[in-house]
Amino acid sequence: MTEKKWTLLLLGENPKGIRQFTLSPRMMRALVGGSSLFALLILALASLLVFNGVAYVRAQALSAENHLLSQELETFRLQVNGLEETLALLSEEDSRVRLLAGLDATDEEILEVGIGGPGMPFPEAHPLWAFDSLTSKAAFAVEYDLNAMERRARLLAESLSEASDSLMAHNELLQSTPSILPAAGVLSSRFSASRFHPIHHEALPHEGIDISAPHGTPILAAAKGVVTFAGVMSGLGNTVEIDHGFGYVTRYGHASKLLVRRGQEVARGEVVAQVGSTGISTSSHLHYEVRVRGKAVNPLNYVIGRVIP
Numbered sequence: 258m259t260e261k262k263w264t265l266l267l268l269g270e271n272p273k274g275i276r277q278f279t280l281s282p283r284m285m286r287a288l289v290g291g292s293s294l295f296a297l298l299i300l301a302l303a304s305l306l307v308f309n310g311v312a313y314v315r316a317q318a319l320s321a322e323n324h325l326l327s328q329e330l331e332t333f334r335l336q337v338n339g340l341e342e343t344l345a346l347l348s349e350e351d352s353r354v355r356l357l358a359g360l361d362a363t364d365e366e367i368l369e370v371g372i373g374g375p376g377m378p379f380p381e382a383h384p385l386w387a388f389d390s391l392t393s394k395a396a397f398a399v400e401y402d403l404n405a406m407e408r409r410a411r412l413l414a415e416s417l418s419e420a421s422d423s424l425m426a427h428n429e430l431l432q433s434t435p436s437i438l439p440a441a442g443v444l445s446s447r448f449s450a451s452r453f454h455p456i457h458h459e460a461l462p463h464e465g466i467d468i469s470a471p472h473g474t475p476i477l478a479a480a481k482g483v484v485t486f487a488g489v490m491s492g493l494g495n496t497v498e499i500d501h502g503f504g505y506v507t508r509y510g511h512a513s514k515l516l517v518r519r520g521q522e523v524a525r526g527e528v529v530a531q532v533g534s535t536g537i538s539t540s541s542h543l544h545y546e547v548r549v550r551g552k553a554v555n556p557l558n559y560v561i562g563r564v565i566p
Contacts, residue, residue: 337402344409351416358423363416432525433501435479435559439509440532440543442470448555464553465508465546472513472541474532478523479507479547479559487515493544494536497529506551510544511536 352362446467482501490496493510497517500506513533523529534541547556 334398334402337406340406341402344406344413347413348409351413351420354417354420354424358420358427360420360423363412430503432481433503433505435501435505435507435547435556436561437477437479437525438468438556438560439477439479439507439545440468440470440474442468442474442532442543445469445542448553448557462553465510465544466556467542467544468532469540469542470532472531472533474543475528476509476512476530476532476543478525478527478529479545479556480505480525482507482523484517484519484521484523484529487517487519487521490536492537494538495530495533496536499523499529504550506548507556508544508546508548510546511538511542513541 348363355362444466446463448466449463476497478499480499480501482499482505484497485500485506486496486498488496490498490510493508495512495515496508496510497512497515498506498508509530511533512530512535514531515529516531517523517529532541532543538544545556547554547559
């Protein structure tokens with residue numbers, strides 16, 4: 258059987274330029290195969306160029322992202338430094354407040370204790386390590402510092418809270434401590450374990466002080482508290498007794514007039530009675546006592562500056 262052949266004509270503008278080529282089926286298959294292979298090579302090269310272009314664009318984008326990340330980390334680091342300075346100032350203020358509150362300053366070593374330990378992560382464990390070890394280290398350092406500052410801030414908050422509670426307690430104590438002479442006048446008799454009594458004519462304890470003053474002179478509460486007695490007391494006549502808390506009780510005797518009632522809350526300096534000469538008394542004066550946990554003490558020891566109002 259005769260093998261079919263392929264004839265290829267190439268025509269140009271000049272009729273004499275006609276070219277004719279006769280191709281056998283084998284040659285035709287070779288030509289088609291070569292053309293197909295060439296086309297595949299072109300396609301592969303084009304795909305490679307496209308892939309490389311995409312990879313290049315992605316690499317540029319990642320580089321830009323990495324640069325932005327580094328800038329952000331640097332910003333965070335600067336902010337961390339600023340926060341560290343703020344915490345240092347707070348630490349100094351905490352020491353001053355604790356001193357005012359009568360507390361020992363927080364040990365600086367406690368505030369500086371690290372947050373490391375067996376469970377503490379390390380830079381190599383960060384997912385970023387495989388791509389950029391330097392950035393991973395920077396991120397780890399910032400995270401570590403933030404954790405340390407968070408712990409320090411928490412300790413300072415607890416310390417300041419403790420100091421605040423102590424200051425409030427001290428404030429209550431100061432407000433409840435008798436600290437003024439309760440009447441304007443002349444100190445006529447002092448606190449004594451034994452003195453000659455002007456009426457009984459014998460040596461007896463004098464568990465307070467006497468302040469001579471004109472009839473009707475205001476008698477002031479020596480500190481804030483609650484009136485526990487307002488009435489006639491044996492020997493002292495019209496008397497006011499105030500419980501200030503913290504074991505402090507004050508007593509005001511020989512009054513001509515009582516201006517408060519039992520259960521009434523009073524403030525330091527509030528008028529509770531008027532000077533008189535009721536009870537066992539020879540003249541107008543105030544008998545003033547201070548008792549601490551039931552024991553009579555010298556009232557002058559509890560007067561700031563010992564200034565008579």
